[in-house]
Amino acid sequence: MNASAQAPVTTLPPLLAHGEVRLSAEQIYPRLFDAILEQRLAPGSALPEQALGEAFGVSRTVIRRVLGRLCDQQVIVQRPSHTARLAAPDPQQARQILSARRLAETTLITLAAQRSRPTKIRQLRELVARERQHHEQGQRCTAIRLGGEFHLKLAEIANNAPLTRFLNGLVPQTSLIIAQYEARPCSHCAWQEHAAIIDALERGDGEAALALMHQHLDHIEAKLDLEG
Structure with a gap:
């Protein structure tokens, strides 16, 4: 089993307020980053696109853009054919x-x-x-x-x-x-x-x-x- 499959997964609750319209990638980024900083996602947690898409009520394509930005900032680690996971600096x-x-x-x-x-x-x-x-x-x-x-x-x-x-x-x-x-x-x-x-x-x-x-x-x- 690869390392990303072993990483803990935190199930996020729905992150859209009642009656809120669909969010853009630019609006999702700060919400997801805040959830990371609040440690609602533990260091090393897997970040599956499908689960995040369901939490925010958006497609996996939108989530990929958000994860791509976090990957560029090295907040998450993402390798080809592996689920993205949250960085855990020692x-x-x-x-x-x-x-x-x-x-x-x-x-x-x-x-x-x-x-x-x-x-x-x-x-x-x-x-x-x-x-x-x-x-x-x-x-x-x-x-x-x-x-x-x-x-x-x-x-x-x-x-x-x-x-x-x-x-x-x-x-x-x-x-x-x-x-x-x-x-x-x-x-x-x-x-x-x-x-x-x-x-x-x-x-x-x-x-x-x-x-x-x-x-x-x-x-x-x-x-x-x-x-x-």
Whole structure:
């Protein structure tokens, strides 16, 4: 029996609200990602297209698009002729992902400080406002996902395509790691640190933005228990 066949399968309940119209792949992606971060799907779980299609009330073709995006971000592992399964980074892999992310982020924040414009600053603030709202409503996993989107928006502002593609795989994996290994709550919320980074970018203070990014990544790593 292959490894994917042995992976645990979590049966999802219907994920369409009463009277809700059929969802697109773009609408399903955040819902499925949030379910993953909430650990309604255990690390290593198989993600059969048929079961996911039934849960969301859509065809397997739509689900394939969602799984393809998650595969590109390395949140799921998908091999030819095998059922997709959720990634399960071990502590050593988690440390490597965090180290690689720090290298990418510290370069991208310097570039973003040089290229930020009022329109981009406004988009960042709108994203952080949503992150704060979900945090204050106790929707931790949605806030984690939106926090990741904040970092990807920074990469977009930096306008370095290879680094952006690199970070596009690291940030979602970090969200997965936070959901799996977070043990110690941080004294500062991520949205507050994101807001401080935006303030530095708006002032055009690249050195402050870089220092704040290092501090933010330090806090992410400090709240993880990777020793068990």
